[in-house]
Each structure stands twice: as structure tokens, then as C-alpha cells.
Amino acid sequence: MNELRGALIGCGFFARNQMNAWRDLPGVRIVALCDRDAGRLQAMGEDFGVPARFTDAEAMLRETRPDFVDIATTAPSHRALVELAASLGIPAICQKPFAPTMADARAMVAACERAGVPLMVHENFRWQSPIRRLRAVLDEGTIGTPFFGRVSFRSAFDVYSGQPYLAEGERFIVEDLGIHALDIARFLFGDATAITTRMARVNPLIRGEDVATMLLDHAAGLHSVVDCSYATRLEEELFPQTLVEIDGALGSIRLGPGYRLSVTDAAGTRHEDLSPPLLAWASRPWHNIQESVLLIQRHWLETLRDGREPDTSGRDNLQTLALVEAAYQGARTGLPVALADV
Ligand code: NAD
Ligand code: 89V
Structure with a gap:
């Protein structure tokens, strides 16, 4: 090689x-x-x-x-x-x-x-190993056809000290973090046809929005809520965990705090610990993101060698970016925005 x-x-x-x-x-x-x-x-x-x-x-x-x-x-x-x-x-x-x-x-x-x-966007959150496992469990089909999803990221972690530009832009959480959560929603539930958005700025020291709640209509027929906040003080700070809920006709899946997966279906409820590994160069709490960097870069090398389009190619990422754009448009008017109009 x-x-x-x-x-x-x-x-x-x-x-x-x-x-x-x-x-x-x-x-x-x-x-x-x-x-x-x-x-x-x-x-x-x-x-x-x-x-x-x-x-x-x-x-x-x-x-x-x-x-x-x-x-x-x-x-x-x-x-x-x-x-x-x-x-x-x-x-x-x-x-x-x-x-x-x-x-x-x-x-x-x-x-x-x-x-x-070839062009790949480094959209790494869908490469986090807990999210990969969640998708594999969903694909097993034991919860039946999904009718509701939620992708949630709520934290009060100080992201501004490492990335000062995050406090300065007119746009903040949807463009920086919501973009990952929206991409996970696409990865799990398929492309969206419309989005309805509410945004707020809670922290007076930053310029853009630090809270957003989005309702997505997916082409596959289900709805999902994507919510994110950097203004949420919790008993346990979960940064940078993404929590996921999926309800299907025959059961449900939860990716909860501490990377705990719960699957409820006809066989009952089972749990898995999806804690990501701590790579030799990684440090908590970033290790989840850091592992996903390794996994997406490995994917790039494989696709480059095989002459395949990467999963998060530039072409694919236009759909995620359109959701971001539509979220900002919709937050201004309060109205749903059809992705076809972006
Ligand atoms: P940063 O400002 O710390 O680093 C960017 C560097 O690029 C700077 O050193 C700057 O001098 C250099 N640079 C800018 N334009 C250049 C040019 N034309 N030629 C040469 N050098 C140039 O930013 P960061 O926090 O490292 O973020 C970089 C990107 O990574 C951002 O887009 C951010 O959103 C993204 N990011 C992604 C993740 C993730 O999980 N995928 C996490 C954090 C940041
Ligand atoms: O992953 C990111 O894009 C980072 C952070 C987790 C701070 O939002 O900017």
C-alpha cells in the first residue's frame, strides 16, 4: 500500500x-x-x-x-x-x-x-461510535417504523475560551453545533423537507444565538426535534454528549447521559454502555469528538483509495448546510421553511 x-x-x-x-x-x-x-x-x-x-x-x-x-x-x-x-x-x-x-x-x-x-466535509459527529451503534440498532428494525426522533445537545460548557470566534459571530449555535445535530438527524432519519425554528440568546456576553429548537419534517414521514443550548446548567455537565430519542411503532431507543443505550422492543428492554474509548492522545470530555476525528479520517483514506464518494462529501453536506440556512431564515419569520426553497 x-x-x-x-x-x-x-x-x-x-x-x-x-x-x-x-x-x-x-x-x-x-x-x-x-x-x-x-x-x-x-x-x-x-x-x-x-x-x-x-x-x-x-x-x-x-x-x-x-x-x-x-x-x-x-x-x-x-x-x-x-x-x-x-x-x-x-x-x-x-x-x-x-x-x-x-x-x-x-x-x-x-x-x-x-x-x-474528491471533496469531503469534516462533519464528524455522525462518526462518533455511540451514534454509529445507535444507527446499527435502528437498522435492525426491532422497534418498527420510527415516527418520532429527537437529537439533543444541552450544555453550559465554556466553549468560548478555546474558540473565541464563537462569541463574536452574528450566528452561533446552529452554525457551529446545531449543524452537527442536524447532520445526525439526517444520518438517522433521512433528509428533511421542512424545518421550523425558534432561537434565543441567553448569554449577554456573546453576539449570536446560544439556544435553538428545531422541528424537522422528514421525507420518510417521521418528525424530529433537534434542540441545542450552550446556556443550560445541569446537575451533571454532559458536554459534548449528544442525546437521542427514537420512538417506533414497536418500541423505542434512547441514547442517554453517560453514553447509555436503552432499547425497548418485543423482547423487553436491554442496555449497552457505549462509552467511547479514550485514545492515547485524547482528553476528557473531548474524547468522544476526538475518536470521531480518527474514524472520519480513516473513512477518507478508504474512500480515496477505493475511488468512492465519502459519506459526508461536499455534495451530501449541501443538505446539512441547507438545514442551517433554513433554520436562520425560519427563526426570522417564525414560519416553516421548505428545504426546496433554500
Ligand atoms: P482557529 O482559529 O483556532 O484555527 C484556524 C487557523 O487557521 C488559525 O491558526 C489561522 O491563522 C489559520 N488560517 C485561517 N485562514 C488561513 C489561510 N487562508 N491560510 C493559512 N492559514 C489560515 O480555529 P479552530 O477552532 O481550530 O476551528 C477551525 C475549524 O474547525 C472551524 O471551522 C471550526 O468550526 C471547526 N471545528 C470543528 C470541530 C469538529 O468537531 N468538527 C470542533 C472544533 C472546531
Ligand atoms: O464540534 C464543534 O464544532 C465545536 C463545539 C463542540 C465547541 O461546538 O465547535
Whole structure:
């Protein structure tokens, strides 16, 4: 198996997880790094032993010609960097949120399709092992046809100290975190046809909304509620656990606090402990997300080698991003928004 040579753009807060995961995965090596911030670039280069360092992405890609590029910058830079990769014929992974607007996202997908290069969005929450197991149990079919779902993320964890930009944007929780929960809803219940949204800002120190409640109509006929909050103080802080409820005609599934799965069907109720492993480089409470980074990056390597479209391809992610856009549109008017109109 030929070793794949990757390059990383963006040496910030989250990229360390991506670098650790690349180091764990066989058959791949990050051969070059890029960041506009020389200090961050140097720190990442030294910590991960990567001597090829650039402050200009185009120079890095032209000089090193990697097999793929991993874009770990924030959303405003994504379109230019993905289009750059496409223009050089280099397959790209792009962090979420894929783009600030649907127009940008569609242009990025079109650019990669024209160039014939694979494009995956690093939409990793559906790759969390408890969510994978939940989907497998749902697929067993013993709860019958699902008629209701809930994907819930409620916390008061201080996300602002590690990611200060989260407090500054006009949009916050739906664009940053709700996007993951909406993607999980799509992963479990299929695409949505309409969304109705209510938003609020509870924390006076931030600019955007930190609470959102969304009702989704799914094409498959069921409804789901996707709710998220960074203003919810609980007896037990659950960050970053996503809780899930699914009711079917013959039973129900719950993914509860502490990664506890309960399945009730004709055979009675059974439980599973779905606690994710603590990888050698991971730290609580982030270990659930950190494991999903490893799993999505492994998926990328497999799809790149096999010439398959990744599950969270740019094309697929347009549906998740459309839900985000529709949520903001609907929160302004109070009315349901049809996804076909986004
Ligand atoms: P950050 O601001 O800490 O890091 C981004 C880095 O990119 C900075 O060092 C910046 O200098 C660099 N950069 C920006 N534009 C550049 C360009 N054109 N060329 C070179 N370098 C450039 O941000 P972060 O917190 O690491 O977040 C990065 C992305 O990861 C965001 O989109 C965020 O939403 C996402 N994120 C995802 C998860 C997840 O679980 N998938 C978790 C946290 C953050
Ligand atoms: O996963 C994320 O996208 C992060 C956080 C968990 C803080 O919302 O930004």
C-alpha cells in the first residue's frame, strides 16, 4: 500500500486533533503544514515533526503536490482554499461549517466536480461510535417504523475560551453545533423537507444565538426535534454528549447521559454502555469528538483509495448546510421553511 502524503492548512485549536489522528492512522503522513500565523505554524511543526512549513497555501500545494489537503481553517477561508485545491487537482477535506453561504458551498462542490477531485466535509459527529451503534440498532428494525426522533445537545460548557470566534459571530449555535445535530438527524432519519425554528440568546456576553429548537419534517414521514443550548446548567455537565430519542411503532431507543443505550422492543428492554474509548492522545470530555476525528479520517483514506464518494462529501453536506440556512431564515419569520426553497 503506497503511503498517502497529506498537507494541512490551519494549525489552530482543533487541527491538533486532526494531526494526532493522522499520526495514528497507517498508510498516511502529513508532509507539510500551512498557517498564516507563524507562531502557530512553528508550534504545530515542532510538536508533530513536520519540517515543511508555509505561510501561503498556494505555495505549499504547488511545491509539495500532496495526495490530499486537509483544510482546518474557519469558514470564511473555505471557498478560496477548496477552489485552490480543485484548480491544482488535489483532493480536499474541508472542516465544518462547509461555507458561510449556500452559494459558496454550491460553488465549491461544482469546482471539485469539474476538476474531478474528491471533496469531503469534516462533519464528524455522525462518526462518533455511540451514534454509529445507535444507527446499527435502528437498522435492525426491532422497534418498527420510527415516527418520532429527537437529537439533543444541552450544555453550559465554556466553549468560548478555546474558540473565541464563537462569541463574536452574528450566528452561533446552529452554525457551529446545531449543524452537527442536524447532520445526525439526517444520518438517522433521512433528509428533511421542512424545518421550523425558534432561537434565543441567553448569554449577554456573546453576539449570536446560544439556544435553538428545531422541528424537522422528514421525507420518510417521521418528525424530529433537534434542540441545542450552550446556556443550560445541569446537575451533571454532559458536554459534548449528544442525546437521542427514537420512538417506533414497536418500541423505542434512547441514547442517554453517560453514553447509555436503552432499547425497548418485543423482547423487553436491554442496555449497552457505549462509552467511547479514550485514545492515547485524547482528553476528557473531548474524547468522544476526538475518536470521531480518527474514524472520519480513516473513512477518507478508504474512500480515496477505493475511488468512492465519502459519506459526508461536499455534495451530501449541501443538505446539512441547507438545514442551517433554513433554520436562520425560519427563526426570522417564525414560519416553516421548505428545504426546496433554500
Ligand atoms: P482557529 O482559529 O483556532 O484555527 C484556524 C487557523 O487557521 C488559525 O491558526 C489561522 O491563522 C489559520 N488560517 C485561517 N485562514 C488561513 C489561510 N487562508 N491560510 C493559512 N492559514 C489560515 O480555529 P479552530 O477552532 O481550530 O476551528 C477551525 C475549524 O474547525 C472551524 O471551522 C471550526 O468550526 C471547526 N471545528 C470543528 C470541530 C469538529 O468537531 N468538527 C470542533 C472544533 C472546531
Ligand atoms: O464540534 C464543534 O464544532 C465545536 C463545539 C463542540 C465547541 O461546538 O465547535
